[in-house]
Amino acid sequence: MKKVTPPLTDDVIEDLKAGDQVSFTGVIYTARDAAHKRLVDLLDKGEDLPFDINGAVIYYVGPSPAKPGQVVGSAGPTTSYRMDAYAPRLIKAGLKGMIGKGKRGKDVVDAMVRRKAVYFAAIGGAAALIARSIRKVEIIAYEDLGPEAVRRMEVEDFRVVVINDTSGADLYDIGQEKYRIA
Amino acid sequence: MRTIDVSEIRDTVRMLCIDANTDLGEDVVRAFGESLEKEESPAGKAVFEALLQNAKIAREEKSPMCQDTGFTVVFLEVGQDVVLSGGSLVESINEGVRQGYRDGFLRKSICDPFTRANTKDNTPAVIITDIVEGDKLKLTIAPKGGGSENMTRVTMLTPSGGKKAIIDFIVQRCQEAGSNPCPPVIVGACIGGTPEKAAILAKKALLRKIGTTNPDPELAEMEMELLTRINNLGIGPQGMGCRIFALAVHLEKHPCHIASLPLAVNICCHASRHKEVEF
Numbered sequence: 001m002k003k004v005t006p007p008l009t010d011d012v013i014e015d016l017k018a019g020d021q022v023s024f025t026g027v028i029y030t031a032r033d034a035a036h037k038r039l040v041d042l043l044d045k046g047e048d049l050p051f052d053i054n055g056a057v058i059y060y061v062g063p064s065p066a067k068p069g070q071v072v073g074s075a076g077p078t079t080s081y082r083m084d085a086y087a088p089r090l091i092k093a094g095l096k097g098m099i100g101k102g103k104r105g106k107d108v109v110d111a112m113v114r115r116k117a118v119y120f121a122a123i124g125g126a127a128a129l130i131a132r133s134i135r136k137v138e139i140i141a142y143e144d145l146g147p148e149a150v151r152r153m154e155v156e157d158f159r160v161v162v163i164n165d166t167s168g169a170d171l172y173d174i175g176q177e178k179y180r181i182a
Numbered sequence: 183m184r185t186i187d188v189s190e191i192r193d194t195v196r197m198l199c200i201d202a203n204t205d206l207g208e209d210v211v212r213a214f215g216e217s218l219e220k221e222e223s224p225a226g227k228a229v230f231e232a233l234l235q236n237a238k239i240a241r242e243e244k245s246p247m248c249q250d251t252g253f254t255v256v257f258l259e260v261g262q263d264v265v266l267s268g269g270s271l272v273e274s275i276n277e278g279v280r281q282g283y284r285d286g287f288l289r290k291s292i293c294d295p296f297t298r299a300n301t302k303d304n305t306p307a308v309i310i311t312d313i314v315e316g317d318k319l320k321l322t323i324a325p326k327g328g329g330s331e332n333m334t335r336v337t338m339l340t341p342s343g344g345k346k347a348i349i350d351f352i353v354q355r356c357q358e359a360g361s362n363p364c365p366p367v368i369v370g371a372c373i374g375g376t377p378e379k380a381a382i383l384a385k386k387a388l389l390r391k392i393g394t395t396n397p398d399p400e401l402a403e404m405e406m407e408l409l410t411r412i413n414n415l416g417i418g419p420q421g422m423g424c425r426i427f428a429l430a431v432h433l434e435k436h437p438c439h440i441a442s443l444p445l446a447v448n449i450c451c452h453a454s455r456h457k458e459v460e461f
Contacts, residue, residue, distance in 0.1 A: 176416045
């Protein structure tokens with residue numbers, strides 16, 4: 001288990017390999033499709049993003065509402081390919097990590113290799129369990145988007161697996177090849 | 183004639199929305215346990231352990247097992263001797279959804295297809311109604327998440343393709359879906375009908391309990407063959423490579439036009455949520 005805390009540096013990123021188990025502690029940001037569109041619009045206009053993207057990690061999640069006394073509702077990853085249209089742009093701006101589930105497109109994988117970024121998967125659908133590693137949540141932008149608002153999340157021992165590393169390796173391809181029965 | 187007040191339907195929909203999202207069916211939990219024993223890699227086993235733990239937390243805390251509490255799909259079987267009184271049936275169902283998603287702290291995930299503006303109460307529900315004989319009313323709530331729903335396909339095969347084309351298409355669909363629909367999954371499919379009929383029956387096939395087979399021996403055999411071929415793809419739970427991608431394959435069939443061979447495939451994530459009540 002490799003323990004990491006954002007913001008992530010190139011040294012940390014290059015040490016992460018497809019298949020590595022990683023535990024996150026610290027601050028990550030949440031964004032889904034609608035928020036990504038707005039973030040890229042801001043970059044297009046040359047305006048500041050609602051958080052510092054240098055070394056940042058974005059978690060693709062739209063949590064369910066917190067019950068009274070809860071920090072957050074259930075909060076598992078959403079499917080990542082829907083963010084593929086926007087991710088290379090954010091990686092170019094300094095994004096170093098993405099947490100979601102499901103395979104990424106070639107443009108995103110290429111951007112990760114070129115600019116040293118990593119894609120992680122959390123267990124899709126284990127949302128009530130994952131919520132237990134989230135300590136604090138604050139909406140920092142786009143509250144009108146409801147579950148899709150951008151949140152600042154403080155996590156502790158949030159377990160993920162490296163899917164794509166900076167060499168272009170893909171755990172989905174490697175793992176499925178290994179277990180395929182022709 | 184038997185009269186049912188729509189307020190009863192509203193209250194039941196409210197309760198079932200919460201139950202379906204927080205209390206995973208025993209058949210699914212049992213399948214997780216059996217898969218934990220059978221799965222080969224430590225990573226694969228770890229997924230099933232996490233899913234068992236997740237289902238337990240969700241049930242005990244009455245929290246949604248998945249943050250995507252889905253599009254609320256409502257299957258209604260209404261006896262033709264039932265009279266619905268006290269207001270609009272559709273509105274009572276939507277009000278039940280509204281209350282259930284509010285009171286159960288479930289995520290509201292329904293939006294306008296163009297503006298993407300959220301309706302903020304998870305309405306409208308999709309209501310699929312069958313009129314049947316008798317004076318009973320059966321109500322099934324089946325919330326479906328977007329990740330697995332996006333893997334759905336309906337195709338019109340050529341009759342000459344036969345069973346081979348059907349099986350190849352379903353296997354190929356699973357291969358392409360890969361890690362996206364949150365495996366382990368249940369694969370529902372309907373062969374025949376019209377395209378819209380096939381799509382509905384493929385989704386309805388997901389309501390069947392895991393561990394049951396289609397009573398038609400030919401379809402039961404196809405279900406077995408498909409399950410083996412799909413799991414031989416090596417995708418595994420969560421797609422990182424291992425044995426169990428699908429917990430079950432559920433097939434349905436329906437007569438079709440002499441020129442057509444429709445096929446619908448609807449993959450359901452492991453959060454296979456459905457609860458029913460009969461009035």
